[in-house]
Amino acid sequence: MQIQFSWGATRFVILIGTIAIKIARLRPFRGLQRLLEHWINGEVKERLLTFAENPFLAGIRYIFSGIIANRNERRLWQEFPRRFLIPTLYSFGPLINIQKRGEKISQEELDASHPFQGFLEGMPPKLIADMTRATNFCRYKGRICLVDYGNDEALAFFLLPQPSDATLTLVNMARN
Ligand SMILES: Nc1ncnc2c1ncn2[C@@H]1O[C@H](COP(=O)(O)OP(=O)(O)OP(=O)(O)O)[C@@H](O)[C@H]1O
Ligand SMILES: [Mg+2]
Numbered sequence: 772m773q774i775q776f777s778w779g780a781t782r783f784v785i786l787i788g789t790i791a792i793k794i795a796r797l798r799p800f801r802g803l804q805r806l807l808e809h810w811i812n813g814e815v816k817e818r819l820l821t822f823a824e825n826p827f828l829a830g831i832r833y834i835f836s837g838i839i840a841n842r843n844e845r846r847l848w849q850e851f852p853r854r855f856l857i858p859t860l861y862s863f864g865p866l867i868n869i870q871k872r873g874e875k876i877s878q879e880e881l882d883a884s885h886p887f888q889g890f891l892e893g894m895p896p897k898l899i900a901d902m903t904r905a906t907n908f909c910r911y912k913g914r915i916c917l918v919d920y921g922n923d924e925a926l927a928f929f930l931l932p933q934p935s936d937a938t939l940t941l942v943n944m945a946r947n
């Protein structure tokens with residue numbers, strides 16, 4: 772059985788058989804290094820504010836962002852399992868998530884047939900950047916699915932029913 776490994780910024784991923792094992796990374800040293808870099812550039816406050824309003828909380832969120840991502844993916848899949856999300860099958864606490872395994876796709880493939888084009892218009896710019904990056908998608912059962920739906924902005928957006936849901940449902944019905 773072929774095993775592959777992949778590193779995301781917040782999770783270490785083991786691809787084995789038909790599943791993906793997503794292990795949360797803790798980043799205390801990387802956090803300190805980034806803090807030092809931003810301090811030298813005079814950007815500490817601005818950078819921390821992208822994680823939380825309270826600088827201490829921001830540091831904590833940075834270090835534990837893999838855990839937060841696993842928890843968010845599990846929650847979104849349980850509460851709103853849309854067809855364009857790759858299934859999150861199981862969680863061993865927030866440290867390890869088990870997902871169905873997809874196959875890598877190219878940026879050209881994603882650009883040509885994005886699975887939720889209709890949603891992109893209503894998203895904040897930072898989320899759009901994430902949701903148009905091919906490394907966050909895979910092909911699963913012939914369709915393109917999002918594999919990285921762990922960030923807080925994605926959770927907040929996809930937990931709400933969106934006007935495009937109706938259109939996407941019609942498109943999906945037409946495809947089946
Ligand atoms: N279900 C899956 N099937 C196949 N490959 C996957 C799956 N989930 C993740 N991967 C691979 O692992 C990589 C990292 O996963 P993911 O993007 O979910 O982690 P992350 O740490 O949240 O990433 P980021 O660096 O975007 O913050 C992906 O780019 C992809 O190549
Ligand atoms: Mg990712």
